[in-house]
Amino acid sequence: MIGGISSGQAALKVDNLHVSFGNARRGSLIRAVDGVSFSVRKGEIFGVIGESGSGKSTLGRCLVGLLSPSDGGVLHGDIDPFKFSRREMNRHRRKYQIVSQDPNAAFDPRMTILQSVCEPLNIAGEGTRAERREKAFAMLDRVSLSPEMANRYPHEISGGQKQRANIARALMLDPTVIVCDEVVAALDVSIQADMLNLFSRLQEQLGLTYVFISHDLRVVSHISDRVAVMYFGKIVEVGPAHAVMETPLHPYTEALRSAEPEITPAANDAKQRIILQGEIPSALSPPSGCRFHTRCPRVRDMCRTEEPKQRELLPGRHVACHFAEEMLAQSEGRGAGHAGRGTADRGASGTEALT
Ligand SMILES: Nc1ncnc2c1ncn2[C@@H]1O[C@H](COP(=O)(O)OP(=O)(O)OP(=O)(O)O)[C@@H](O)[C@H]1O
Ligand SMILES: [Mg+2]
Incomplete structure (x- = not known):
């Protein structure tokens, strides 16, 4: 299995x-x-x-x-x-x-x-x-x-x-x-x-x-x-689509999510954007440790040397970040509470809300 x-x-x-x-x-x-x-x-x-x-x-x-x-x-x-x-x-x-x-x-x-x-x-x-x-x-x-x-x-x-x-x-x-x-x-x-x-x-x-x-x-x-x-050739996070979008548990997903435009201008203005710093690494020489460490806003020493293992933080939610548990605790502290509680089913809204 x-x-x-x-x-x-x-x-x-x-x-x-x-x-x-x-x-x-x-x-x-x-x-x-x-x-x-x-x-x-x-x-x-x-x-x-x-x-x-x-x-x-x-x-x-x-x-x-x-x-x-x-x-x-x-x-x-x-x-x-x-x-x-x-x-x-x-x-x-x-x-x-x-x-x-x-x-x-x-x-x-x-x-x-x-x-x-x-x-x-x-x-x-x-x-x-x-x-x-x-x-x-x-x-x-x-x-x-x-x-x-x-x-x-x-x-x-x-x-x-x-x-x-x-x-x-x-x-x-x-x-x-x-x-x-x-x-x-x-x-x-x-x-x-x-x-x-x-x-x-x-x-x-x-x-x-x-x-x-x-x-x-x-x-x-x-x-x-x-x-x-x-x-960079690795899966850093997997989970039910809406849960990953609502409460990312990897800093890379969080950065991608924060770059998304919001539906209303007010929500857009209020949104805290994470700007990824650092150069995109060369495909010929991937960074040591966690590959995302050169651009990660949450980087710490161990990220530069130790590759994070992927682990299941919540049912169906697998994340490869040394500090994913911290991100989970923060998201729960914010009362988001969506970090994987959902099922893998698509919502009833289908695809209409795309534009
Ligand atoms: N046939 C090939 N020969 C050599 N390198 C390749 C070949 N195909 C892909 N690559 C390299 O493999 C890496 C991944 O490429 P890939 O096309 O899978 O990325 P991608 O995520 O689909 O990107 P994009 O969003 O631009 O389509 C890149 O560094 C690319 O240059
Ligand atoms: Mg492609």
Whole structure:
């Protein structure tokens, strides 16, 4: 059992995962993902948040089998996909899709939207031409694109419509798990909420499991059941989304949270912001001890030398900070009282409050 999830319930199990690039002898080794463990339940939306370069996309690509672990592993249910032959992997991977920020990458400018959406089934050699087209129209309908869009070329539709078509394309192979990597980052704020609602609706209708990656705390917290906060290849905090947002127990999460704009100007003015000091460290030479110590407003001597262990402070809330207990006591002293009392369920408000 990892993270309180038994194997039958888990869509993904990540155990001490490492993914590195480059070469240690040439001094070019980058540990993009450096010892990460968590499980994702079937039907769960698991958010991953962190700054640029923290290893989110590398993690996401490894989760769907596009990158191999350097150490540790990823299980799809009880299956180790990295033991498959290339052919078996290709067949298996259709159930584990990734949708990325840039839908342009998924569309050949010389192909119509319908042709592009049909393409995954063409490659898989599945169904007759008529069956593939019928399924493509059904998927376009699922993502609320009218049939007339099908015969347009990518430059003839908007960015939001292109991202919807991109999702329809991913759905053609009937996936069970979708890694959504910054799927709304390139879109106007005004249509981000619509797109998140679409993701929520599809998840409910099709019983999908999502790993929802974003650098935007609002996006992740509105759609996710649980969130993991990544800093420099490591998860520093995991817990139910609303509890992590309400009462962060890691100084990095606290800083991310404090940078978020509030809904009203008065609340914005009253808000105490934590400005992170210090340089963002180089990926080639991560800081000793706690990796966040060079920028942490709560840094103390031991943080510079000893790496904090991740521990469960409250049911379902895992934190890797030497002084997390202190932060918990402070939050309880403030009477916040939300530091993990909640369940992992999404609130009834869904995604409407995003903008
Ligand atoms: N193919 C690669 N070869 C070498 N280094 C890589 C490769 N892919 C990623 N990296 C490095 O790994 C680290 C993590 O990158 P990654 O793209 O996973 O971060 P990210 O959290 O997704 O960032 P962003 O928010 O900017 O998308 C970075 O230092 C990056 O330069
Ligand atoms: Mg990325």
